[in-house]
Amino acid sequence: MTESWKITLRMFRQKENQDSHFDDFQMDVKPDEYVLDAVERAWAFHDRTICFRHACHHSTCGACGMRVNGVEKLTCITLIRDVTHHGATLKVEPLRNFPVVSDLAVDMGSFYRKMEAVGARAVLPVTEAEIENPPSKWDADDSQYIRLSDCLECGLCMSACPIMATTPEYLGPAPLAAAQDQGLKRKPELLSIVDCEDGVWRCHSAFECTAVCPSFVDPARRIMNLRTQVVDMRLRKLFGKA
Amino acid sequence: MDQTRNQPSAGKFLSWFIPVGRQVGGWAFALNRLTAIGLTVYLFLHLFILGKLAQGPGAYDQFLELTENPLIKLGEWAVVVAVLLHGLNGIRIVLTSFGVGVTRQRQLFFGFMIVALLLILMFTVRMY
């Protein structure tokens, strides 16, 4: 017997040159549906002017990031039963720290530019990827096998980071994680980009990025590691390349 | 197009101290930042007040009488609490910054805060 819940979908709305407000949509949903399904139904059957982003519906593209009840989530994999209950409200808002284009869609341009600036890799050889149970020794030609990078570039981490809220120039968790992924030894030109005020030293170990990342990137751990890489390289430079 | 809203700005610094919807690490960050500012204010106040020592026994002993005031005593207690919270959370930051316990930073925080609580209790009993 499939359950059906009645919920109030409280959606953030903002159109060009207008003040923002919240619209309430009374909806019938099934608890095992996803938040994105509810948003789509609100668009399809209640208000065709709703603007939101979605694509793959299986946590690969990173397009559907929103704040659900104030917490950053990928809405295509967020079950309704995990975030609300029958008769209750479900609040959806756009990601923080990006300008709102329309309703739930934000301008991610600055984020993509930062990812490009650090040369973020979309695919990498499996020999360089952090995978579970790697072989004790890779064969010489194993690097021909490539793997998608864990990072979806969804921007949830950029929204959750408390420093991103006050410093637009800060590189942010995902770009720093992408820099760490390449390694300063392999790409020493990254050193000056990450070892500066808007780079790795702006992180204050809040770990909010790792807490919301839907793709196991663990940006906080990577930033910590990147810091030790930077200090290591600076010490080497100071004492002459050891 | 009014795109100024929802953008990063210095004015949003209050959001650091209101970790609504945030997880353990966000609360730790807020606590550390708050105690940092509080302790810095105390530090320079303390340095200034100690100048009274140089004014000789009369001025200093007179000042010491002031410190018997229960409000001042509460302030002193707050300083020690702040030092314990900031210091122990700081150890967690030092550890994770060098790769130790990064995947267990939540447990580290809870662990250190329990230690802090115990030390605070011990100190409070001793003080009063």
Added chain:
Amino acid sequence: MSQSTSSSYISAPRPGETSWLWLIKIVTGPLLILVFILHLTVNHYIGSLPSGLMTYADVVHYYQNPIIPAIEILFLITVVTHSLIGLRGIILDMNPSRPVLRAINWFFSLLGVFSVIYGIWLVLAIASKGGK
């Protein structure tokens, strides 16, 4: 679509907050814990009375042992350094402009140096009072 953000993101890295300042902060942190425990213990639990240093005379007497001024000066330098680097970091998180940051750098450097000089003077002044 109109662009409200600048077209080229990466400008030259701003000078100042490099690895060294952070390293100093993270080293002075644990050092402070040790020195603070020392400072608190001796100032409040030792001294001539069970309740610690309670009068001007107690403080002067206590400062006659040269270890004490040494620890206090170490404590002073460590805590002022840690505190001001940290406070500067908080201000940096608010994205100050270059001129403002330069002013802050100067102000904090002067404040730090002045505080340390003042503190050292005070410690030595108190220690010298006991000779009379």
